[in-house]
Amino acid sequence: MDPTLLYWKSHGESFLSRLQIWVSVLDPAHLLASDPEIEKAHISFGSEDKLNEKDGNSPNLLPLASIHSDTGAPLPLFFRPPAFLPISGPMVVASLLPHNGIKPALFWQFLLQSYAAGFSHANRNVSSEQGKKTSLKQLLLIAGTVSYTTCAGALPQILINRLSVTSAPLQAFFRSILPIPLSALLAYFTVSTVRSDESENGIQVFDSDGNSVGLSKAAGAKAVRETALSRAALFGTTAAVPNLLLLLLRRRGLFQRNSLLVAPLRHIAIAFVVGLMIPVSFSLYPQLGTIKKEDVEVELQAATDNKWLFYHRGL
Known part of the structure; x- marks a missing residue:
């Protein structure tokens, strides 16, 4: 280990x-x-x-x-945990801002979803892929994930433009309410698809002494699910708090008289929440996860006397 x-x-x-x-x-x-x-x-x-x-x-x-805890090699610079906020932060802010057209919405969603997929891929558990290069299947899966999430992420703006929405309540729904569940679902989907090989091939599990017991698909599925939930919490909360805060403040007389205050407040609120939520979301689940012995494959249960096994969750 x-x-x-x-x-x-x-x-x-x-x-x-x-x-x-x-x-x-x-x-x-x-x-x-x-x-x-x-x-x-x-x-x-x-x-x-x-x-x-x-x-x-x-x-x-x-x-x-x-x-990287599986390979022992340095991670690519842009996909190291300390780079996550400086790189993704501006993309998150820009992607959650109201746009006048579809192209800007697609552009910022493409940058954000590409980086999110790349970060998940670089920080995945690679214990079943030691010495192997990224396969064509994985590359196509990542490309397909980025394409799908880019279009889905820009869906609120696409609906506003295609349906010619002019009603203020409907615009508020598409710009402030719909992005909340959408951001969480897309974040969960990205991690689940980009790291699907871990569920299919398994990841390495260890006993309490740090000795390898074997590869477990059950542990792989648990690692992917935990990371996907933590990422959904990150992006869902980042979309929810600033948007709901602005909806409440717009009812106040100050913001009704000074509409120019809304834009800088939105920028500051999104940047603050994403900066706060990144360490929180990374901490939701242990980096060294645990799984009960009876929950892994039968052949692994016979290989150890430990009641709990450990696995690298990834990020």
Whole structure:
């Protein structure tokens, strides 16, 4: 088991402890580290952890921010966890803003959905794909997912234009209400499809000592489902809070008299919520997940005496 997973096992048992770790891991300064620095920190991570636990100091969390826990190799720069907010944040803001036409809506949805699919693919569990290149099937699946979610994400604007919606209540519904469930569903769909190989081929599970027991499809399905739910919570909440907040504030006299305040407030609210929700959503489920022995395949149950098995959830 990789030292980063061992760290999550001993330090990420509760939601609050995971949240505290993710707030530190998501520091954009981690993106400035070179690959040799990352690899050096990864090699010494296990021993540093033990020393720092004894001294009461925090270990260097650079490996958690940069290393893939299955391969032990540095993640692509743009798909590392600390890059998620700086890159996706502006896309989320732009995609949730009201557009005057279909093309701008499709453009921003394409950028957001492409990055979301790429991030899920780069941070997936690859324990059943060691030494293999990305297959043509996976590439086509990712391309199809991005195409579908781009069109579906722009659906509110498409409906407004095609149906020539001019009614204020209907426009409010299409711009403020419909994007909430739509954002959550599309986020869930993206993770589920991009990482579907984990459910089909299984992922590696470990016993309590960190020894590999084998590949489990049940654990793979659980890992994908947990990550998809956490991503749905991220994008669904990001769409819900600013839109509902603006709907309430528009009834106030101040915003009725000063309509120019609405646009900057929308930008600020979306950016604030997405920045807050990223570490929260990453912390909803343990990075080192657990599954009951009786829930995995029969051949794996016979290979260990542990009641619980562990797996890398991915991100």
